[in-house]
Amino acid sequence: MIDRQTKHQSKHKHRELAFLQQDLDRTKVVLAGNPNVGKSLLFNAMSGLYADVSNFPGTTVEINRGFYGLYEVYDTPGIYSVSSFTDEERVARDMILEADIVLNVVDGTHLERDLFLTQQLIDMGKRVTVFLNFSDEMEKKNIKVDVPKLSTFLGVEVIPISATKGVPREVLDAALKGAREGVQREGLHRLLHGMLNRVGSQAEALLVLEEDVEIANRHGVPPEVRQEELYIDRRNRVNYIINHVLSDHHAQWSFGDWLGRILLKPLPGFLTLIGVLYLLYIFVGKIIAQDLVGLTEVEIGKNLWEPWIREMIGTIVLPSSWIGELIVGEFGVVTMTTTYLIFLLLPLVAAFYFALSLLEDSGYLPRLATLLDRSLTGLGLNGRAVIPLVLGFGCVTSATITTRLLGTEREKTIATAILQFAIPCSAQLAVIASLLAGAGFVPILLYVGVMTTVFIAVGTVLHKTLPGMSAPLLLDLPPMRWPRASNVLRKTGLRTWQFMKEASSWFFVGTLAVGIANLTGALQAAITVLSPLTTVWLQLPAEAATSFIMGVVRRDFGAAGLYSLALDPLQTTVALIVITLFVPCITALIVMMKERGVRQGIAIWIGTWIVAFAVGGIVSQTVL
Amino acid sequence: MSSSGNRSNERAPMVTTKTMTKLLSDISPGQTVRVRELPNGVFRTQLIRLGIYEGLLIECFERLPGGTMVVRRGRSQISIGRLLAESIRVSVEDYTTDD
Numbered sequence: 001m002i003d004r005q006t007k008h009q010s011k012h013k014h015r016e017l018a019f020l021q022q023d024l025d026r027t028k029v030v031l032a033g034n035p036n037v038g039k040s041l042l043f044n045a046m047s048g049l050y051a052d053v054s055n056f057p058g059t060t061v062e063i064n065r066g067f068y069g070l071y072e073v074y075d076t077p078g079i080y081s082v083s084s085f086t087d088e089e090r091v092a093r094d095m096i097l098e099a100d101i102v103l104n105v106v107d108g109t110h111l112e113r114d115l116f117l118t119q120q121l122i123d124m125g126k127r128v129t130v131f132l133n134f135s136d137e138m139e140k141k142n143i144k145v146d147v148p149k150l151s152t153f154l155g156v157e158v159i160p161i162s163a164t165k166g167v168p169r170e171v172l173d174a175a176l177k178g179a180r181e182g183v184q185r186e187g188l189h190r191l192l193h194g195m196l197n198r199v200g201s202q203a204e205a206l207l208v209l210e211e212d213v214e215i216a217n218r219h220g221v222p223p224e225v226r227q228e229e230l231y232i233d234r235r236n237r238v239n240y241i242i243n244h245v246l247s248d249h250h251a252q253w254s255f256g257d258w259l260g261r262i263l264l265k266p267l268p269g270f271l272t273l274i275g276v277l278y279l280l281y282i283f284v285g286k287i288i289a290q291d292l293v294g295l296t297e298v299e300i301g302k303n304l305w306e307p308w309i310r311e312m313i314g315t316i317v318l319p320s321s322w323i324g325e326l327i328v329g330e331f332g333v334v335t336m337t338t339t340y341l342i343f344l345l346l347p348l349v350a351a352f353y354f355a356l357s358l359l360e361d362s363g364y365l366p367r368l369a370t371l372l373d374r375s376l377t378g379l380g381l382n383g384r385a386v387i388p389l390v391l392g393f394g395c396v397t398s399a400t401i402t403t404r405l406l407g408t409e410r411e412k413t414i415a416t417a418i419l420q421f422a423i424p425c426s427a428q429l430a431v432i433a434s435l436l437a438g439a440g441f442v443p444i445l446l447y448v449g450v451m452t453t454v455f456i457a458v459g460t461v462l463h464k465t466l467p468g469m470s471a472p473l474l475l476d477l478p479p480m481r482w483p484r485a486s487n488v489l490r491k492t493g494l495r496t497w498q499f500m501k502e503a504s505s506w507f508f509v510g511t512l513a514v515g516i517a518n519l520t521g522a523l524q525a526a527i528t529v530l531s532p533l534t535t536v537w538l539q540l541p542a543e544a545a546t547s548f549i550m551g552v553v554r555r556d557f558g559a560a561g562l563y564s565l566a567l568d569p570l571q572t573t574v575a576l577i578v579i580t581l582f583v584p585c586i587t588a589l590i591v592m593m594k595e596r597g598v599r600q601g602i603a604i605w606i607g608t609w610i611v612a613f614a615v616g617g618i619v620s621q622t623v624l
Numbered sequence: 625m626s627s628s629g630n631r632s633n634e635r636a637p638m639v640t641t642k643t644m645t646k647l648l649s650d651i652s653p654g655q656t657v658r659v660r661e662l663p664n665g666v667f668r669t670q671l672i673r674l675g676i677y678e679g680l681l682i683e684c685f686e687r688l689p690g691g692t693m694v695v696r697r698g699r700s701q702i703s704i705g706r707l708l709a710e711s712i713r714v715s716v717e718d719y720t721t722d723d
Contacts, residue, residue, distance in 0.1 A: 081673050112675060112698040143699075231672045239675075248699070260701070264686045264694055370703040374690025382705050383692070407666070472705030473692060474670055479699075 026072040029176065030099035032092060032121065034114050035078025036363065036478045037107040038133045038163040040064075040487055043075040045167050061091040062494070071176060074099075080113070080476065082120050084212055086405055093212075097203055101179040102126045108138040108145060108160070109479060111246055115238045118154065122182035123234065125192070125202030128156045129175040131167075135160040143248040150245040155183030164484060185237065188230070195224075206230075256363075256480035263367040263480075273368065280355055281433075288351040289434040293344055301339035309334055326515045337511045340560055341504055348430030350496045356394055357491040361483035365390065366475055373473045379459025380414045380466065381406070382473040388415050392423035395499055397588040399423070400595055407471030414462045414470075416596055420584045420604050421611060422455040427503060431559035432576050439569035446573050450619060454581060454611065506587065514550055523549070537617040539624045540575055541565055547575070551582050558582065570623050578616035582608060646716060649691055649709035651684040658682075661713035671712075674702050682714075 031039045047066020064075040076095050077088035084090045096102060102121050106114035121128050132145065151158040157178040161167050184192070188206075195205035199219040207215040209224045210231075216223035262268045310319060310328045317324045328335045359365055365387060373383030384406060392399035396419050403415045424432055436444050463470075517523040523546060527534075530545040538544070543565055551558020559579045567575060584592065584605070593601030645660050659680050662668050675697045676682060686694040691706030704712075 085670070110699055113700045116673060116675070227669055228672065231669055232677060235672060235675060235677065239680075242698070251699070261686070264688065266689055366703070370692055370694060371688065373692040373703065373705055374688060377690070377705070383703065472667075472708035473703055474667060474674075474705065474708055475703040476674060477694065477701040477703060 026067075026070055027100045027176075028098060029068070029071045029073045029101045029103060030095050031073065031075050031103050031105060032096055032117065033078060033105035034080055034107065034110070034117060034478075036361065036481070037078065037105045037110075037114065039075055039078065039105045040490070041163040041484060042103070042105055042131065042133075042161075042167060043073065044486065044490070045163070046071075046073050046172060061087055063091065063095070068172065068176075071101075079117065081117055082124065082207065083210065084214055090214070093207070093215075096121070096124070096126065097201070097207075099126065101176060102128045103131060103175060103179070104128055105131045105133050105163075107479070108132045108134045109141060109143055111145065112238070112242055113476065115241060116234060119234050119238055119241075120206075122154060122156065123184055123188060123192075123230075124206050125181055125184070127179040127181055128154075129179045130154065130156055130158045131163075131175065132158055132160040133163050136162040136165065137254075141248075141252045141254055143246070143251050146245040150241065153183070153241045153245065156180055185233070188233070191226075195221075256482075260363065260367065260477065260480040263364070264370055266371070269367070269371040273371070276359070276364070283355060284348065284351050284429075285433040285437055288347055289430060290437050292347050293430075293434055296343040296347060297339060301343035305343070306335045306339060309338075322519055325519060326512065329515065333508060333511050333515070337507055341500070341507060344434075344560070345427055345430060345503065346496070346500060348433070349426045349499055350492060352394060352426040352429070353495040353499070354488065354492040356390070357488045357495075358483050359390070361481070361488055361491075363478045363480045366477045367480075369473070369475055370477065377470070378463070379418070379456065380463030380470045381411055381459065382470060384473055384475060385411065385415050388419065389423065392419045392425065393429060394426050394495070396420065396423060396425045396584060397502075397591050400588060400591050403595070408468065410466050410468045411470050413466065413596060413600065414459055416592060417462055417604050417607075418455060418458050420588065420592060421458050421581055421608055422451050424451075424580045426499070428559050428580065431562070432580065435559070435562060435572055435576060439572050443569045443573040446570075446619070446623065447576060450577050450615065451580065454615060502587065506585070510550060514546070517549075533613060537613070537620070538574055538578065539620045540567070540571055544575055547579065548582065551579055552586070574616055574620045574624065577619055578612050581612035581615055584608065644716060645713050647710050648684075648693060648695070648704070648712040648714050649706060651687075651693075651714065651716070653684050653687050655716065656681055656683045657714035657716050659712065660715050663708070663711035667708060675700065676702065676712075 031043055033039045043064060043066065046068040047064070061077055066073050066075075074095055076092040079089050079092045082089070082093050082096055084093060104118050104121055106118060118128070118130055130151075132147065132150075138145065145160075147158050147160060157175065157180070159171060159175055161171065191209060192202050192205045195209055196202060198221050199205050199208055199215075204215050204219065208219070208221060209226045211223045211225060211227040213223050263272055306328075313319070313324070313328050313334065317327065319325075319328055325332070327333055368390075369383035369386040371383075372386055376382055376385050385403075387405065388399045388402040391402055399419050400416055403412045403419070406412050406415055432447075436447060514523065517526070526549055527542050527545040530548070531542045534540050534545045534548075535542050544562070544567075547558045547561030547565075549558075550561050559576065562572065562575050562579070565575075589601065589605055592604065596604075646657075648657070651657055659676055659678055659682060662671055662677060671677060676695070680697070683696045684693060685696040685701060688694075691709065693704045693706075693709045695702050695704060
């Protein structure tokens with residue numbers, strides 16, 4: 001590889017500047033394809049371990065970059081077409097526009113869906129090679145594709161692969177070398193040339209013709225209104241190709257197909273949902289939250305780490321001095337924070353993201369969305385809202401951003417409100433699960449019951465009061481597949497890392513603030529002011545107010561504070577209900593104000609205060 | 625599950641004899657129908673992108689209580705909410721397949 005690079009550089013006589021020109025020398029390769037077609041596996045195969053992940057500017061959309069020899073390889077979010085309906089699509093669109101070569105991964109068992117994007121990439125005039133993935137599954141299912149014919153129709157190389165079994169280097173090299181512009185229909189070609197002198201490239205010309213307002217604005221030309229015409233033309237072309245290359249008359253139904261169908265039937269669907277929730281509870285709530293965390297938090301954190309670090313720090317500063325208090329005291333920055341972050345939060349958050357990635361990669365979520373569509377309609381949402389709501393159990397902040405994929409402003413408001421009120425994030429859930437698991441069955445039932453009621457109430461009230469109509473569901477159902485371990489683990493690692501990175505800094509700020517408030521007496525004053533509310537109305541110890549105040553900084557942090565209080569099971573339940581319904585953490589609030597506007601953000605924020613104490617009090621007065 | 629209708633997905637004349645149009649929401653599972661009219665607005669292009677547009681055949685795959693529909697085109701499955709299904713006109717033709 002180095003040899004090739006040197007040769008190339010000496011040829012162009014810019015050896016001295018090589019370190020500056022690295023990016024100019026590299027050919028940009030972009031992997032594109034529909035969701036869940038195995039792009040990430042191919043990306044891993046190409047880039048090896050050394051990939052970097054970053055968020056696309058201004059979005060939460062992740063992009064992965066790696067190197068394959070002299071090529072710079074990018075993985076993009078899964079899309080159905082190059083357009084700008086969603087954030088993911090905009091990101092993928094911009095990366096495809098920048099690409100020198102596009103490697104298009106298609107699911108061989110779903111050509112009808114996937115070739116639309118392929119044909120569009122070709123229409124954009126990009127240099128393309130198509131990877132026909134899942135060739136092993138196609139064989140098993142008896143789906144036959146005439147590959148040479150498909151390649152002739154498209155005008156580009158089509159290479160059957162099975163990404164899960166690995167792709168040899170020779171195949172990758174051949175794909176990159178063989179990438180070329182495909183066959184454009186003549187009418188389209190002429191149309192593109194008419195636009196070409198007004199914008200930079202064929203690709204952009206096509207997008208302007210397809211009513212992409214952003215691209216049109218970039219070039220100061222008005223967008224054309226030919227999207228429908230071009231889409232129908234492309235769809236017809238794809239159907240024509242499919243009719244000539246695909247034969248699946250004798251296709252076998254696999255277990256995945258069968259399961260995918262069963263999950264759409266109400267009774268098996270709901271039974272599966274209950275089963276999935278139960279397994280989730282066993283895995284996260286029992287095995288991780290009790291057994292593992294019991295070991296890490298108490299044995300390692302409280303009994304080994306804290307005494308050790310206290311002693312170490314004690315040799316430098318006096319533990320009883322104010323600075324000692326801040327560092328190793330009750331709310332110490334290195335004692336409590338570290339125990340909490342590393343020994344309690346980390347295993348729980350990782351477990352949660354692991355479960356979430358499994359559900360995502362299996363193709364279960366879109367079927368759940370279909371199953372729950374009718375129920376969510378009653379809350380002014382549609383099935384699609386399942387995705388942000390489920391993601392909310394991971395992190396409410398990023399879920400608030402995913403509400404963008406909902407069709408109307410009305411739905412975004414409703415989903416955001418539900419997320420902020422009634423969905424505990426993984427960090428919070430972690431603490432809640434371990435506290436509740438110790439409290440017994442009745443508290444669990446009470447907690448879940450109250451949360452579900454608030455969930456439904458918030459949705460129903462907003463649905464009845466907000467003007468306008470919500471959009472109906474339209475969703476492609478991907479095939480059900482066994483999730484790939486490598487992909488699930490990679491996703492879990494990545495998300496956990498990002499979450500912990502974000503959570504840690506706020507956590508240190510929070511502990512420091514509470515530590516200082518404790519030292520200056522401000523904490524005591526706040527506890528006194530809130531005490532009628534905590535002791536009389538909620539019937540909790542006055543110190544519970546500390547948790548509420550900490551909860552303003554981070555939701556989970558508030559719940560963590562409950563650990564140190566001696567509460568009976570029902571008191572625990574009341575405190576947890578208040579903490580869950582209580583204000584979202586600072587980052588969630590900031591994101592909410594950014595997404596939904598300051599007025600709506602503040603309104604939801606104040607609403608959570610009122611509802612949290614009102615509901616908590618009512619429950620307390622009833623059961624205690 | 626037969627997919628016999630799908631291989632003949634080329635456009636058919638818009639008016640045929642023995643045709644009667646219905647709303648997609650009124651079709652029962654197992655029936656294959658031809659799309660006749662799409663609603664205007666944001667869903668139109670998205671439906672086209674997914675392969676549901678005037679003249680093409682789709683099979684009703686599943687119909688959930690509450691009216692959410694799942695339709696099939698070849699091996700693709702697409703969920704359509706009740707309100708959207710009520711705005712798509714289809715025609716039932718006499719070659720309706722059953723298993």
